Amino acid sequence: xxxxxxxxxxxxxxxxxxxxxxxxxxxxxxxxxxxxxxxxxxxxxxxxxxxxxxxxxxxxxxxxxxxxxxxxxxxxxxxxxxxxxxxxxxxxxxxxxxxxxxxxxxxxxxxxxxxxxxxxxxxxxxxxxxxxxxxxxxxxxxxxxxxxxxxxxxxxxxxxxxxxxxxxxxxxxxxxxxxxxxxxxxxxxxxxxxxxxxxxxxxxxxxxxxxxxxxxxxxxxxxxxxxxxxxxxxxxxxxxxxxxxxxxxxxxxxxxxxxxxxxxxxxxxxxxxxxxxxxxxxxxxxxxxxxxxxxxxxxxxxxxxxxxxxxxxx
Amino acid sequence: xxxxxxxxxxxxxxxxxxxxxxxxxxxxxxxxxxxxxxxxxxxxxxxxxxxxxxxxxxxxxxxxxxxxxxxxxxxxxxxxxxxxxxxxxxxxxxxxxxxxxxxxxxxxxxxxxxxxxxxxxxxxxxxxxxxxxxxxxxxxxxxxxxxxxxxxxxxxxxxxxxxxxxxxxxxxxxxxxxxxxxxxxxxxxxxxxxxxxxxxxxxxxxxxxxxxxxxxxxxxxxxxxxxxxxxxxxxxxxxxxxxxxxxxxxxxxxxxxxxxxxxxxxxxxxxxxxxxxxxxxxxxxxxxxxxxxxxxxxxxxxxxxxxxxxxxxxxxxxxxxxxxxxxxxxxxxxxxxxxxxxxxxxxxxxxxxxxxxxxxxxxxxxxxxxxxxxxxxxxxxxxxxxxxxxxxxxxxxxxxxxxxxxxxxxxxxxxxxxxxxxxxxxxxxx
Numbered sequence: 120x121x122x123x124x125x126x127x128x129x130x131x132x133x134x135x136x137x138x139x140x141x142x143x144x145x146x147x148x149x150x151x152x153x154x155x156x157x158x159x160x161x162x163x164x165x166x167x168x169x170x171x172x173x174x175x176x177x178x179x180x181x182x183x184x185x186x187x188x189x190x191x192x193x194x195x196x197x198x199x200x201x202x203x204x205x206x207x208x209x210x211x212x213x214x215x216x217x218x219x220x221x222x223x224x225x226x227x228x229x230x231x232x233x234x235x236x237x238x239x240x241x242x243x244x245x246x247x248x249x250x251x252x253x254x255x256x257x258x259x260x261x262x263x264x265x266x267x268x269x270x271x272x273x274x275x276x277x278x279x280x281x282x283x284x285x286x287x288x289x290x291x292x293x294x295x296x297x298x299x300x301x302x303x304x305x306x307x308x309x310x311x312x313x314x315x316x317x318x319x320x321x322x323x324x325x326x327x328x329x330x331x332x333x334x335x336x337x338x339x340x341x342x343x344x345x346x347x348x349x350x351x352x353x354x355x356x357x358x359x360x361x362x363x364x365x366x367x368x369x370x371x372x373x374x375x376x377x378x379x380x381x382x383x384x385x386x387x388x389x390x391x392x393x394x395x396x397x398x399x400x401x402x403x404x405x406x407x408x409x410x411x412x413x414x415x416x417x418x419x420x421x422x423x424x425x426x427x428x429x430x431x432x433x
Numbered sequence: 434x435x436x437x438x439x440x441x442x443x444x445x446x447x448x449x450x451x452x453x454x455x456x457x458x459x460x461x462x463x464x465x466x467x468x469x470x471x472x473x474x475x476x477x478x479x480x481x482x483x484x485x486x487x488x489x490x491x492x493x494x495x496x497x498x499x500x501x502x503x504x505x506x507x508x509x510x511x512x513x514x515x516x517x518x519x520x521x522x523x524x525x526x527x528x529x530x531x532x533x534x535x536x537x538x539x540x541x542x543x544x545x546x547x548x549x550x551x552x553x554x555x556x557x558x559x560x561x562x563x564x565x566x567x568x569x570x571x572x573x574x575x576x577x578x579x580x581x582x583x584x585x586x587x588x589x590x591x592x593x594x595x596x597x598x599x600x601x602x603x604x605x606x607x608x609x610x611x612x613x614x615x616x617x618x619x620x621x622x623x624x625x626x627x628x629x630x631x632x633x634x635x636x637x638x639x640x641x642x643x644x645x646x647x648x649x650x651x652x653x654x655x656x657x658x659x660x661x662x663x664x665x666x667x668x669x670x671x672x673x674x675x676x677x678x679x680x681x682x683x684x685x686x687x688x689x690x691x692x693x694x695x696x697x698x699x700x701x702x703x704x705x706x707x708x709x710x711x712x713x714x715x716x717x718x719x720x721x722x723x724x725x726x727x728x729x730x731x732x733x734x735x736x737x738x739x740x741x742x743x744x745x746x747x748x749x750x751x752x753x754x755x756x757x758x759x760x761x762x763x764x765x766x767x768x769x770x771x772x773x774x775x776x777x778x779x780x781x782x783x784x785x786x787x788x789x790x791x792x793x794x795x796x797x798x799x800x801x802x803x804x805x806x807x808x809x810x811x812x813x814x815x816x817x818x819x820x821x822x823x824x825x826x827x828x829x830x831x832x833x834x835x836x837x838x839x840x841x842x843x844x845x846x847x848x849x850x851x852x853x854x855x856x857x858x859x860x861x862x863x
Contacts, residue, residue: 140638219754239756240640241710262640262760297640324643328634 135254136431138263139304147269147308150426154273157422161197166258168391171200173229174432178204179238180223180257186392186417187257187267192233194424200232200432205329219249231432235259253431261295262289267391268301270423272309274416275346278387283310287339288382289331290316290372291350291399294323294361298391299350304358316340318372320361337372341381348389349374350382374400380408387412434461434856436481442491442817443711444468447790448797448806455490459813465855468807480736485508486817489850492789494526494814496692496796496805498616499670500745501591501643502528502559503834504550504690505735506535514766522832523768524538524816524849525743527558527797527804528607529578532569533591537636539564544583555773558814560586560802562616562673565604571595574604577613586800589616589670592717592762594652596622602659614800616668619677620718624648625789629758631704631721639710641757644719646674655675657684660691667691668799671744673699673718675728681737688756692799693737695706695729696744696750696765697773698839701716702726705754706839712753716744733791739799741791768831771818775847778820785820813856 130380139147139399160166176195180188188204195202207221216224225233230252235243240260247254258264275282287306292327293299293315307314313331316320326333334340341347352368362368381388396402405411439457446452455470458477467476474483497520503511520528530539530547535783538547544561551559563585567573571593580588588608594617608615622708625648629634630644653669657680660667670692672678681693698716703723707714714720730740746763753760766773774792777783797805806812826843828836852860 217751217754239758241758242756244710245754245756260640262638291477300637300640323637324645325634326633329637357664384701 128232134431135243136265136427137243137247137254137256137277139265139268139301139308140263142265144308147272147305150269150423150430151276153197153426153430154269154422157425158419159279161418161422166197167199168197169199170429171195171198171432174358175201175229175233176232176428177225177230178202178257179207179225179233179235180205181207181235181242181408183201183257184236184257185206185421187236187249190417191418191424193256194421194428195232197421198425198428214347218245220268222246222247226252232428253433255427255431258297261297263301264297265301266424267298268305269427270306270416270420271302271348271389271391272388273419273423274389276413277415277419282306285311285345286314286343287311287346287348287384288314288316288344289348289350290337290340290374291325292321292352293317293350294321296350296352299426302348303331309330314340314344316372318362318368336383337378341378344382344386346387347374347379347382350391351393352395352398361420369398373398374404376401376404386410389413389416394419407429434463436461437484437856438474438477438481439817440474440487442486442487445490445786445789446807446809447490447786449808450796452786453460456559456591456806457815459853459856461564461573464813465807465809465813467809469829474690477664486846489817489819491565491815491817492524493640493680493793493805493807494852494854495524495771495792496527496529496769496800496802496817497525497745498529498740498744498796498800499531499696500528501560501747501763503747504534504547507833510749511834513551515832517555517557517766519765520848521831521852521854524771525557526814526816526817526852526854527560527802528767528797529586529590529800530562530824531589532562532564534750534804537569538566539567539569541576544580545561545584556854558854560800562587562589563588564588565615566595566600567795568590569593571597572600573598574607577608578611579759581611583705586802587614587616587668588603590618592618594618594620594622598655598659600661603657605659605663605665605667609663612666614666614668616670617647617652618670619652619656619672620644621648621651624651625759627761629715629719629762631719633704633722635704639757646676646721646725649673649718650676650680653680655845657691660689664690669693671696671699671718671742672729672738674721674725678732678737680727681732685689685737692739694740694742695733695738696783697741697770698744698764700726700729700733700741701773701776702839704747710757712755712757713841714839715762715852716764717762730777730800733787734783738794739791741770741774743767745833747833749833749835750836765831765833765835765839766839768833769826769838769845771816771849772824772845772847773843775820776845779846783814787807813853815853816849817851818847818849820847822846824848
């Protein structure tokens with residue numbers, strides 16, 4: 120009799136989280152549903168689990184970061200992993216070591232997870248080819264920031280119940296933003312309609328090919344939107360003249376109560392942080408707990424990262 | 434040297450508009466004695482060596498107008514010996530070498546060095562190109578006259594462009610008087626800086642800064658405008674987009690005299706091939722859309738593009754195993770130049786004659802060198818190839834010192850069998 124091989128019901132989990140582009144809808148939904156459990160845990164008195172006990176997580180940050188780094192740090196610790204954070208800004212690279220060599224060195228220490236942030240697009244992909252453990256992208260160049268998009272999705276689901284059918288505006292420096300790119304892929308994947316709003320010089324060419332509608336008039340772009348995601352004006356990535364002034368940018372692309380009226384009545388505001396108050400967003404609006412989800416995003420960030428760490432750790 | 438006679442050959446020599454079955458006789462001095470369908474075996478001396486080509490194709494040895502040899506300064510990437518081995522295995526017998534070595538070839542003593550070193554180490558005809566400006570900084574022109582007298586065939590800053598219009602005007606003005614060849618890399622620096630691939634959907638998805646095709650077009654338009662006033666021998670090293678081709682077409686229709694080249698990579702690959710950050714496909718000019726590739730092939734067919742080059746840029750692994758933005762630009766290609774070009778024949782994009790023309794007589798004419806032809810009396814630099822035999826590109830089997838091929842694992846059809854330099858067998862597949 121022929122032996123019939125049973126297909127395993129549980130799919131082997133994918134090896135790395137390099138970007139939303141490489142993620143299937145099932146994987147995305149699995150992370151999100153897992154994260155919901157961690158939201159409750161994080162709000163409870165005893166926050167510590169031991170699912171990652173004995174595992175080693177290395178946070179490799181080549182670019183300065185406050186919230187992403189602390190969020191991954193905390194997420195790993197709450198799951199019981201041994202977490203080591205390395206700020207690479209001023210160490211090995213300055214001595215001339217290449218990313219590959221750094222990867223090899225760390226790999227020799229047998230980590231189970233490497234969380235990497237790097238200023239070059241594709242650096243996590245390169246790293247993932249050279250190490251034996253799972254690699255999680257915590258932001259690479261202007262390419263992707265998958266955990267940010269996932270936490271944004273979780274925040275929206277938490278408030279609105281779903282993403283399918285929502286209209287989402289992403290506004291600001293689209294050109295330099297990895298958050299925008301990851302969110303475009305994820306929101307599209309989960310069934311939302313996405314508008315991007317930016318001045319011409321900060322709008323990438325052929326952005327429509329990613330499945331969005333592009334607007335340079337903020338009022339038109341916000342029309343009927345349920346979620347307004349504001350992006351930070353990334354001064355550090357801007358070489359040359361993209362804009363006449365911050366003042367002019369605020370006039371046309373800063374989110375004010377007046378412009379918000381063009382969005383849907385119960386529209387909510389998000390921002391990946393850190394904010395430039397008075398440049399891309401009115402300071403009072405940012406703090407208005409009735410419309411602003413900014414603090415919630417930070418809170419849920421930890422839950423999403425816990426879900427990712429658990430899912431990708433072998 | 435004994436005389437040689439090739440029999441049962443299909444001879445393709447665009448310089449004589451020849452595509453016929455026949456024989457070729459090489460005399461004892463390594464020159465073509467007679468060629469064509471009318472050649473009788475009795476014309477060769479009785480002691481001549483008879484080589485039966487069994488209907489394989491015989492063409493003039495290829496002239497590659499753009500290749501980088503690592504000497505001096507980058508011997509770990511390529512040297513004269515490895516470059517000539519790779520070239521001969523690809524049927525290339527004449528190479529124009531680029532001056533962006535370390536130190537840069539921008540003075541007479543450097544030319545002396547490279548010519549002497551090449552003569553000692555290389556088994557191929559070398560035609561060195563000199564820097565267009567001192568230290569390739571784009572501000573002061575090099576000694577065109579003195580360098581030409583020493584054997585420099587053309588002037589180029591290779592990867593950079595003279596950005597200052599006044600400087601470029603003076604260079605062209607001066608060059609027009611003494612008749613030297615200017616080989617321009619067309620790229621507006623301000624538009625392309627930091628860019629590493631074509632600007633568009635792929636650059637967006639990969640999060641890489643793009644290079645707009647306008648960066649190329651603007652420089653070509655500027656230079657061709659200057660050319661009206663300063664009619665020098667002007668050649669655009671490589672074009673990459675339909676936009677540039679339109680400018681070239683417009684100017685050629687108006688009767689302007691200049692020439693243009695294209696890299697075999699831009700004819701055979703497009704930006705989609707970059708996939709998941711394949712740094713071996715980081716090239717300059719960058720790979721662009723399929724539409725651009727098709728336009729470039731059309732451009733060759735219409736005679737708007739004169740030359741196909743390998744744009745052979747050997748890079749060691751360390752320079753390529755980096756995040757894409759940091760990785761070195763360029764790919765090797767001299768050994769696969771003809772086989773990859775033959776792909777355009779096999780997929781019915783170009784005629785065989787046209788392909789051979791752009792690889793032999795056209796570059797020779799632009800450079801004003803006596804190569805790329807099998808006319809009676811010329812040097813017997815010869816490539817013999819089989820048009821149909823299939824093979825797979827494997828980097829480790831290529832002869833170049835660096836292994837950064839852009840077409841690893843590509844199935845090609847057409848194989849170089851033998852290469853002769855001045856009548857001597859210098860490469861044999863068997």
